[in-house]
Amino acid sequence: MPRVLFPAVTTKRKAWNKGLLIGQKRPLMPKQVWAIRTRLELAGNLRDVALFNVAIDSKLRGCDLVKLRVTDLVKAERVRERVSVIQSKTKRPVQFELTENTRGSVTKWVVSPEMIGCRFMFPSRFHDRPHISTRQYGRLVNDWVMSIGLEPSGYGTHSLRRTKAAEIYRKTGNLRAVQLLLGHTKVDSTVRYLGVELEDALSIAEKFDI
Structure with a gap:
């Protein structure tokens, strides 16, 4: 009896991004930054307050943020006002400032009992x-x-990286400054990262009359 061959059936895999919002994650608005910061401070979560504040000020990628050492931010028992680190992605240095509020949260965290003997700013519990x-x-x-109360699918770690950069661009329109702060090698990368559109550029240009 001849063998009957059936057509091969391939299982249709569900797309990994089905139902997810894909694309650039939104930066936080100033009022949202303060809302999160206030909640963390009221909860007394010293690590998360410091992590959140440093993430906003540093504008670092997540891979560089989590690897920050205590010595990167603290020198002679004082938190630095300006910090320089080598980026993992580009192998180039990038500098950032730490505001007074951030320096205060870092100080509280590094002197806490949980940080005794720790080399990294945000040590793992494992x-x-x-x-x-x-x-x-x-x-x-x-x-x-x-x-x-924000929809988490619209935000991610790059939201914190973009937050201060987007605000600086909104207020100054200075792409070159934002490029330096983000550590981008090309201004085109900054344009794409911020999602700058022609309409944005025209709006900025309209403010200048020469």
Whole structure:
């Protein structure tokens, strides 16, 4: 009896991004930054307050943020006002400022009992990891935005990286300054990262009469 061959059936895999909002994550607005910061401070979560504040001020990628060492931010028992680190992605240095509020939160965190003997600013609670992972950082960001009623699918770790940069661009229109602060090698990267449109550029140009 001849063997009957049936057509091969391939299982249709569900797309990994089905139902998810894909694309650039939104920066936080100033009032949202203060809402998250206030909630963390009221909860007495010293680590998360410091992490959130440093993330906003530094404008670092998550992979660089979680690897910050205590010595990167603190010198001679004082928190630095300006910090320079080498970026993992570009291998180039980038500088950032720490505001007074951020310096205060970092000071409280580094002198806490949890930080005794720690080399990294944000140590992991797992013994086999020296610092928190980017995945854990992402989960924290998710919790923070949800705590103030935001839809988490619209935000991520890059939201914190973009927040201060977007605000600086909004107020000054200075792409070159934002490029330096983000550590981009090309201004085109900054344009794409901020989502600058022609309408934005024209609006800025209209403010100048020469």
